[in-house]
Amino acid sequence: xDNREIEARLNEIARLLELKGENPFxxxxxxxxxxxxxxxxxxxxxxxxxxxxxxVKGIGKGLQEKLEELVETGExxxxxxxxxGVPPGLFDVLEVPGLGPKKVKALWDTLDVVDLQxxxxxxxxxxxAKLKGFGAKTQxxxxxxxxxxxxxxxxxxxxxxxxxxxxxxxxxxxVPGVERVQVGGSLRRGRETxxxxxxxxxxxxxxxxxxxxxxxxQVGEVIGSGGTKTSVRxxxxxxxxxxxxxxxxxxxxxxxxxxxxxxxxxLRGLALDKGYxxxxxxxxxxxxxxxxxxxxxxxxxxxxxxxxxxxxxxENTGEVEAAQRGALPPLLEPEDVQGILHVHTRWSDGAxxxxxxxxxxxxxxxxxxxxxxxxxxxxxxxxxxPEELLQxxxxxxxxxxxxPEIRVLHGIECDILGDxxxxxxxxxxxxxxxxxxxVHSELNMDADAMTARLVKxxxxxxxxxxxxxxxxxxPKREPSSFDWEPVLDAAAKHGVAIEVNGxxxxxxxxxxxxxxxxxxxxxxxxxxxxxxxxxxxxxRRFAVTEARRGWATAADVLNTLPADAFVAALGSxx
Ligand code: DGT
Ligand code: CA
Ligand code: ZN
Numbered sequence: 001x002d003n004r005e006i007e008a009r010l011n012e013i014a015r016l017l018e019l020k021g022e023n024p025f026x027x028x029x030x031x032x033x034x035x036x037x038x039x040x041x042x043x044x045x046x047x048x049x050x051x052x053x054x055x056v057k058g059i060g061k062g063l064q065e066k067l068e069e070l071v072e073t074g075e076x077x078x079x080x081x082x083x084x085g086v087p088p089g090l091f092d093v094l095e096v097p098g099l100g101p102k103k104v105k106a107l108w109d110t111l112d113v114v115d116l117q118x119x120x121x122x123x124x125x126x127x128x129a130k131l132k133g134f135g136a137k138t139q140x141x142x143x144x145x146x147x148x149x150x151x152x153x154x155x156x157x158x159x160x161x162x163x164x165x166x167x168x169x170x171x172x173x174x175v176p177g178v179e180r181v182q183v184g185g186s187l188r189r190g191r192e193t194x195x196x197x198x199x200x201x202x203x204x205x206x207x208x209x210x211x212x213x214x215x216x217x218q219v220g221e222v223i224g225s226g227g228t229k230t231s232v233r234x235x236x237x238x239x240x241x242x243x244x245x246x247x248x249x250x251x252x253x254x255x256x257x258x259x260x261x262x263x264x265x266x267l268r269g270l271a272l273d274k275g276y277x278x279x280x281x282x283x284x285x286x287x288x289x290x291x292x293x294x295x296x297x298x299x300x301x302x303x304x305x306x307x308x309x310x311x312x313x314x315e316n317t318g319e320v321e322a323a324q325r326g327a328l329p330p331l332l333e334p335e336d337v338q339g340i341l342h343v344h345t346r347w348s349d350g351a352x353x354x355x356x357x358x359x360x361x362x363x364x365x366x367x368x369x370x371x372x373x374x375x376x377x378x379x380x381x382x383x384x385x386p387e388e389l390l391q392x393x394x395x396x397x398x399x400x401x402x403x404p405e406i407r408v409l410h411g412i413e414c415d416i417l418g419d420x421x422x423x424x425x426x427x428x429x430x431x432x433x434x435x436x437x438x439v440h441s442e443l444n445m446d447a448d449a450m451t452a453r454l455v456k457x458x459x460x461x462x463x464x465x466x467x468x469x470x471x472x473x474x475p476k477r478e479p480s481s482f483d484w485e486p487v488l489d490a491a492a493k494h495g496v497a498i499e500v501n502g503x504x505x506x507x508x509x510x511x512x513x514x515x516x517x518x519x520x521x522x523x524x525x526x527x528x529x530x531x532x533x534x535x536x537x538x539x540r541r542f543a544v545t546e547a548r549r550g551w552a553t554a555a556d557v558l559n560t561l562p563a564d565a566f567v568a569a570l571g572s573x574x
Contacts, residue, residue, distance in 0.1 A: 089115025159504025420456025438467030502543030514550025
């Protein structure tokens with residue numbers, strides 16, 4: 001169990017306590033505990049095993065006992081008790097934009113709202129508008145929020161599916177008779193959200209695999225379990241499907257269950273052209289002869305006249321034709337990323353110090369790191385102004401001196417104000433190594449105004465990167481609307497890179513727009529948008545995947561340059 005999971009459990013406790021109207025101090029204790037865990041360099045599990053949790057600041061005796069139980073058993077009795085009596089549908093209600101635990105509790109207490117359906121009903125009847133602390137505007141926003149939730153359906157973030165998929169995969173690899181295990185489906189293709197996790201297993205003895213899936217510690221409910229397929233819902237709500245095939249069928253099955261459906265249809269068409277029929281298990285010659293032995297996807301694709309198509313590209317948006325011509329680009333790899341920008345410290349809303357982040361980035365093998373806290377307009381994020389930037393420069397200098405192995409750049413994530421001007425004076429911006437400009441307010445202005453706002457910001461001489469351009473937030477917040485072409489014109493003219501933000505909730509700009517940025521010859525910058533040391537590698541873990549889906553090569557990405565060339569590129573006027 002890693003720190004992120006522990007943090008999630010503590011946050012869940014805090015939310016449940018709030019829902020139950022418990023003492024605010026108790027709520028805060030768990031919120032703080034979650035924050036402490038999130039910002040810890042050391043693994044809580046290791047500390048527990050070494051009996052070294054006692055000394056950690058912010059973790060009192062009660063919390064310590066809970067963490068011990070959680071690490072040792074993977075369960076937490078207290079959390080299970082809290083979950084009891086709370087209608088499961090209430091968690092869906094909590095997902096509605098703008099509804100925090102306090103409002104949800106009020107709706108539950110006074111209007112008996114226990115799920116989304118009930119919430120919609122009391123909005124339609126106008127009862128919500130009459131509730132103290134709500135009003136007509138809130139009611140209207142709730143209705144919009146429910147609609148947004150329905151659009152994404154029951155999909156989960158990629159970031160929330162990776163760990164359970166990897167854990168179950170490792171577990172199944174240990175089951176006797178199992179030869180191979182692979183993740184397939186949308187998770188393998190790198191989609192930002194997934195309906196479920198698809199796991200494929202090669203074995204001649206399926207039953208022990210089915211049993212291992214049913215017994216997996218994270219399982220909340222077994223939806224169905226047959227001879228070769230088991231579907232479960234994890235306690236987190238995520239659905240997982242596991243299929244077992246004969247080892248001879250593994251390659252064809254992996255291609256099939258990786259999809260996408262559209263890609264599969266294209267493959268079947270190619271197979272027919274070559275005199276085969278392709279199904280989940282085999283490539284069958286139409287003349288009825290024995291199917292050829294196929295031991296890898298590469299071999300299957302080769303028989304169909306295709307170069308290997310990386311899973312991220314399998315959406316049937318031109319990759320099949322490119323693979324036929326041998327014209328697929330060499331996609332960006334995680335190791336290509338030489339350094340990262342967009343890192344928040346305790347100076348604004350991050351959990352760690354400049355020193356912590358620099359040390360960790362060096363450990364991860366990055367050649368440079370750009371510290372960039374929020375500017376003051378982002379007051380909810382404790383944004384900073386020119387004076388704090390000066391003070392922060394001392395910390396940056398100290399980190400530079402302590403870590404000659406990595407180049408430390410000092411920058412800012414500067415807010416783009418409503419009129420497109422920047423939140424800090426020009427001389428202040430000019431004194432920094434780099435400037436990321438991002439929108440954090442007035443996200444819903446009309447498209448023309450937003451376009452003008454972004455064009456103005458990108459045209460500012462000090463701006464190097466346009467941060468999270470659309471401001472979508474998965475799974476709930478829709479992207480801002482604006483016209484990309486003028487923004488890309490300005491970016492090309494002024495040498496500004498477009499960020500691929502690797503925060504698992506942002507992934508912004510997304511793969512569709514990444515292809516557009518590349519076509520215009522505008523550079524990308526793959527960043528973590530990290531708020532703690534644990535998230536520093538999100539550039540490689542998430543932004544790179546999104547960039548690959550957008551057909552990006554290393555040459556399309558600014559921060560694949562080594563430190564000196566990168567700094568020179570930042571400095572070059574546009
Ligand atoms: P999602 O919605 O995030 O789960 O997306 P996928 O792509 O993982 O979809 P899923 O789990 O329904 O199915 C996994 C793969 O199985 C899918 O990518 C392609 C293949 N597949 C499923 N149903 C069909 C189908 O009706 N026709 C074809 N050609 N392929 C299918
Ligand atoms: Ca799936
Ligand atoms: Zn931001």
